[in-house]
Amino acid sequence: MTPQSQFTVVAPIGKDREPALRQLLATMNKVPGVADPNNASVPFGEFENLHFARFALLDDPTQGDIEAYGVRRPELPSYLAFLGDCDGPSRECLVEIVRRAGPALREIFRHCADFEADGDLLSWMMAHDLPVAANYVNWVGRTVVQIKEERALQRALAAKVDRSAVTSGAAARQRRSELIAFVREEIAAGRLSLTPPSATPLGWRLAKMTNLAAGVVITLIALPVLLLISPLVLVALRFHEDRDPEICPRPDAALLRELQNLEDLDVSNQYTALGSAKPGAFRGALMTVVLAAIQFSCRHVFTRGFLARVQSIHFARWVSIDDRQRVMFVSNYDGGHQAYMDDFINKAAFGLNVVFSNGVGWPHTEWLITKGSRREHYFKYFQRRHQLPTQVWYKAYPGLTLIDLSRNARIREGLEMANPSDAEVLAWLKLL
Amino acid sequence: MAEAPMNAPAPGPKPAGPASGVDAGDIQGLVRFGFKHHTEAVFLLLRVRDAAAARAWLAGVPVTSAVDANPVPDSALQIAVTSEGLHALGVSADIVGAFSQEFLDGMAGDPSRARRLGDEGPSDPKYWIWGSGERVPHCAVLLYALPGCLEARRLAIEAQCAAGFELLERLGTTDMGGKEPFGFADGISQPQLDWGLTRPASDRMQYQYTNLSCLGEFLLGYPNEYGLYTPRPLLEPSRDAGGLLPRAPEVPGCSDLGRNGSYLVVRQLRQDVSGFWRALDRYAAGDAAERERLAAAMVGRTRPGQPIVDPSATTLNDFTYGADPDGVRCPLGAHIRRTNPRNADLPDGPSGILSRLIRILGFDAAARGRDLVSSTRYHRLLRRGREYGTAVSLDQALGGAAAATDVGLHFMCLNANNQRQFEFVQNAWIVGNRFNGLHDESDPLLGNRRAGPGGTPSDGFSMPQSGGPARRLSAVPQFVTVAGGAYFFLPGIRALRFLASA
Numbered sequence: 001m002t003p004q005s006q007f008t009v010v011a012p013i014g015k016d017r018e019p020a021l022r023q024l025l026a027t028m029n030k031v032p033g034v035a036d037p038n039n040a041s042v043p044f045g046e047f048e049n050l051h052f053a054r055f056a057l058l059d060d061p062t063q064g065d066i067e068a069y070g071v072r073r074p075e076l077p078s079y080l081a082f083l084g085d086c087d088g089p090s091r092e093c094l095v096e097i098v099r100r101a102g103p104a105l106r107e108i109f110r111h112c113a114d115f116e117a118d119g120d121l122l123s124w125m126m127a128h129d130l131p132v133a134a135n136y137v138n139w140v141g142r143t144v145v146q147i148k149e150e151r152a153l154q155r156a157l158a159a160k161v162d163r164s165a166v167t168s169g170a171a172a173r174q175r176r177s178e179l180i181a182f183v184r185e186e187i188a189a190g191r192l193s194l195t196p197p198s199a200t201p202l203g204w205r206l207a208k209m210t211n212l213a214a215g216v217v218i219t220l221i222a223l224p225v226l227l228l229i230s231p232l233v234l235v236a237l238r239f240h241e242d243r244d245p246e247i248c249p250r251p252d253a254a255l256l257r258e259l260q261n262l263e264d265l266d267v268s269n270q271y272t273a274l275g276s277a278k279p280g281a282f283r284g285a286l287m288t289v290v291l292a293a294i295q296f297s298c299r300h301v302f303t304r305g306f307l308a309r310v311q312s313i314h315f316a317r318w319v320s321i322d323d324r325q326r327v328m329f330v331s332n333y334d335g336g337h338q339a340y341m342d343d344f345i346n347k348a349a350f351g352l353n354v355v356f357s358n359g360v361g362w363p364h365t366e367w368l369i370t371k372g373s374r375r376e377h378y379f380k381y382f383q384r385r386h387q388l389p390t391q392v393w394y395k396a397y398p399g400l401t402l403i404d405l406s407r408n409a410r411i412r413e414g415l416e417m418a419n420p421s422d423a424e425v426l427a428w429l430k431l432l
Numbered sequence: 433m434a435e436a437p438m439n440a441p442a443p444g445p446k447p448a449g450p451a452s453g454v455d456a457g458d459i460q461g462l463v464r465f466g467f468k469h470h471t472e473a474v475f476l477l478l479r480v481r482d483a484a485a486a487r488a489w490l491a492g493v494p495v496t497s498a499v500d501a502n503p504v505p506d507s508a509l510q511i512a513v514t515s516e517g518l519h520a521l522g523v524s525a526d527i528v529g530a531f532s533q534e535f536l537d538g539m540a541g542d543p544s545r546a547r548r549l550g551d552e553g554p555s556d557p558k559y560w561i562w563g564s565g566e567r568v569p570h571c572a573v574l575l576y577a578l579p580g581c582l583e584a585r586r587l588a589i590e591a592q593c594a595a596g597f598e599l600l601e602r603l604g605t606t607d608m609g610g611k612e613p614f615g616f617a618d619g620i621s622q623p624q625l626d627w628g629l630t631r632p633a634s635d636r637m638q639y640q641y642t643n644l645s646c647l648g649e650f651l652l653g654y655p656n657e658y659g660l661y662t663p664r665p666l667l668e669p670s671r672d673a674g675g676l677l678p679r680a681p682e683v684p685g686c687s688d689l690g691r692n693g694s695y696l697v698v699r700q701l702r703q704d705v706s707g708f709w710r711a712l713d714r715y716a717a718g719d720a721a722e723r724e725r726l727a728a729a730m731v732g733r734t735r736p737g738q739p740i741v742d743p744s745a746t747t748l749n750d751f752t753y754g755a756d757p758d759g760v761r762c763p764l765g766a767h768i769r770r771t772n773p774r775n776a777d778l779p780d781g782p783s784g785i786l787s788r789l790i791r792i793l794g795f796d797a798a799a800r801g802r803d804l805v806s807s808t809r810y811h812r813l814l815r816r817g818r819e820y821g822t823a824v825s826l827d828q829a830l831g832g833a834a835a836a837t838d839v840g841l842h843f844m845c846l847n848a849n850n851q852r853q854f855e856f857v858q859n860a861w862i863v864g865n866r867f868n869g870l871h872d873e874s875d876p877l878l879g880n881r882r883a884g885p886g887g888t889p890s891d892g893f894s895m896p897q898s899g900g901p902a903r904r905l906s907a908v909p910q911f912v913t914v915a916g917g918a919y920f921f922l923p924g925i926r927a928l929r930f931l932a933s934a
Contacts, residue, residue, distance in 0.1 A: 264548055336860055429901050
């Protein structure tokens with residue numbers, strides 16, 4: 001199995017360079033909102049380990065909100081972010097991107113304040129690759145190559161299968177055998193390929209096990225302390241919740257239109273948002289603990305197609321920037337924006353509140369998990385107002401949702417299954 | 433103990449009249465009544481010619497309220513306005529700007545909305561008869577009348593409003609006896625409004641599907657399904673010097689321009705009746721019974737209205753799909769299953785706290801498989817559409833003689849939140865070609881059949897079978913084309929007078 005990784009290259013934009021940078025980024029798009037996979041600058045489609053990528057300008061119009069908390073507005077720069085989700089180590093993916101698109105990347109990063117035109121591009125990008133506070137991968141181990149091969153398999157089988165009703169277990173088996181033979185022929189003819197999964201890297205497995213053990217040990221040690229101080233924490237929490245200002249004005253109509261123009265051009269969409277962390281030690285500590293807990297559960301628990309009840313997120317990550325003064329959240333999700341937000345409200349409000357209520361202006365929560373994003377229109381205004389247009393967005397498998405990916409994977413599993421029962425054969429035929 | 437009987441929704445209380453806190457006299461009748469006795473109807477789409485004269489007419493025109501009338505009046509009149517109309521009437525920009533963004537943008541207002549609503553190809557707003565560009569109506573006068581009473585009333589109203597308005601379009605209607613033009617009984621599934629305010633204004637998980645909707649889902653100024661008040665224009669009392677408007681319940685002292693009002697969505701849907709039945713006849717290879725079966729699979733009901741998921745159901749709106757999770761009895765993509773999935777907030781299962789927690793955290797794999805559709809109660813529409821054109825019989829349709837007939841539905845629905853209700857249903861459930869885990873198909877009746885985002889086909893239709901792969905129809909033609917549409921605000925009657933006085 002090939003684990004996934006990500007890169008988050010973030011660098012401040014040079015003074016007055018933003019308009020030119022916007023123009024340059026726009027040349028990579030087929031239409032606003034979707035990158036041309038074969039664009040002349042960064043031909044995303046050539047990188048067979050790259051799932052998603054984006055360029056976004058992190059220009060935060062909500063920075064002044066923090067003044068409502070009695071804190072002076074800090075002077076924070078606008079950034080250029082270049083993000084990607086890859087199969088295997090992200091460094092290898094970056095090496096490949098730099099190798100094939102080095103000059104174009106230099107041209108882009110030349111608009112950043114601290115870019116060294118003569119320096120080593122890869123080192124500069126690695127130096128600006130921020131650590132991720134929490135990272136979610138829908139299905140750990142599912143590679144781009146696998147996704148594309150299984151899509152071709154599903155299409156071939158769906159077109160081939162005899163759709164008349166199956167009358168007996170033997171008939172179902174017969175039908176499956178014919179399809180297996182058909183796939184063998186297609187593979188032999190080079191029209192299909194089903195690459196076996198690679199071995200899981202030992203280092204990755206060791207690191208994961210160590211992390212799990214460390215997490216358990218830390219939790220066991222911290223638990224008594226947490227229980228002991230929990231009354232105090234709850235009192236402090238309620239104190240802050242009652243007092244933290246809610247800042248949820250209606251988002252600007254022009255911003256909304258700009259965002260919507262970039263959406264619904266594929267069955268999946270992108271989301272990039274930026275906000276300030278609430279000031280003070282309590283919220284700072286709470287945010288740190290919560291993000292660590294999310295990262296831990298995404299690494300060990302939510303690795304197989306769902307993040308609690310939400311089954312529509314391909315990749316998501318939280319990244320602290322500006323020395324934890326701000327947090328960026330980005331995701332790639334299936335369906336329309338409205339449906340995505342309704343999923344958040346109706347299926348995972350508690351999870352959203354636990355982390356985002358530590359952000360400036362979040363709708364009022366109670367006991368960390370209630371209210372908050374359940375305050376529907378306050379939440380919807382909040383998230384749109386904090387969202388930033390994603391100038392360039394790439395997805396390696398347009399037209400495919402996570403439901404498609406998981407169905408296609410099950411089709412392949414069923415094809416390769418050694419001794420399926422009649423029921424399993426029938427269930428497999430239904431997938432087609 | 434199981435949470436829900438698999439095929440029955442939660443029993444609702446008997447329909448109640450408006451509670452004491454609900455001023456039916458201030459609410460336009462359309463919110464409470466379908467005016468079914470008034471089988472004749474015409475919708476006049478107007479543009480302001482002279483703002484002062486238009487306001488003067490709106491200030492005095494008799495509007496039928498939601499108060500029970502016995503006997504029913506000969507005719508009923510309702511008024512709705514678009515955001516362009518509010519501007520044209522001279523309402524202050526800051527007041528207009530406090531209405532919802534969808535209402536301000538308009539249905540044909542920008543390409544991203546057309547994309548979300550599926551208004552592309554032949555349904556592109558640029559081809560619309562009305563509703564786009566210079567042909568966006570300012571005001572709609574909805575006239576309903578008992579048989580034989582419409583013509584005189586219409587002439588009188590058109591004469592009265594001529595000083596202030598010019599007539600953009602006159603949308604006639606046809607009484608097709610409760611059937612839509614394809615021949616199916618229509619208007620069976622409707623939410624029941626909680627006029628009695630029996631649902632508490634709070635935010636609680638609903639473990640069973642219920643047809644009883646919070647009043648605030650359809651009327652502004654009342655708590656919605658989240659226990660919240662949908663945003664709407666609230667005015668400083670000084671802006672309402674005459675005290676014309678009701679007060680906002682949640683913001684003491686504020687005048688409430690939205691209260692007792694609703695957003696009205698109108699879409700003119702042209703139906704290709706001949707194309708529909710001839711396509712089904714091809715799929716059925718000329719077998720009449722099979723043709724009928726396929727048509728029922730697409731709709732989710734037989735022509736008389738029996739839900740195919742439960743042929744034994746005695747009441748036509750009293751069922752869920754809980755016992756048919758795979759769509760073997762009623763395809764997952766059937767029209768009525770898409771537009772009203774009848775699910776609850778959490779996939780059903782045992783009612784113990786632990787079981788619920790497991791489902792809430794996503795650890796129940798079977799429940800996850802039944803959790804692909806958003807909770808229905810946040811996405812209900814109160815439909816008030818009327819058919820238009822000349823009804824086409826099945827024989828005529830199969831003969832192809834009626835191919836050029838302009839017949840269809842003036843789809844109309846009321847909701848408090850165009851984005852969460854109408855636009856969501858239209859986008860995620862009707863246009864969406866990934867509804868409930870399906871692929872390569874959109875709504876079998878309403879889909880535009882164009883390749884969806886990412887180049888995915890949308891012109892299929894699948895019918896799961898208990899044994900083997902789903903039966904699939906491919907290259908399903910487009911049966912319905914959008915020929916016009918607009919977002920209106922259907923104000924409370926006091927709000928209408930206020931707008932006319934502004």
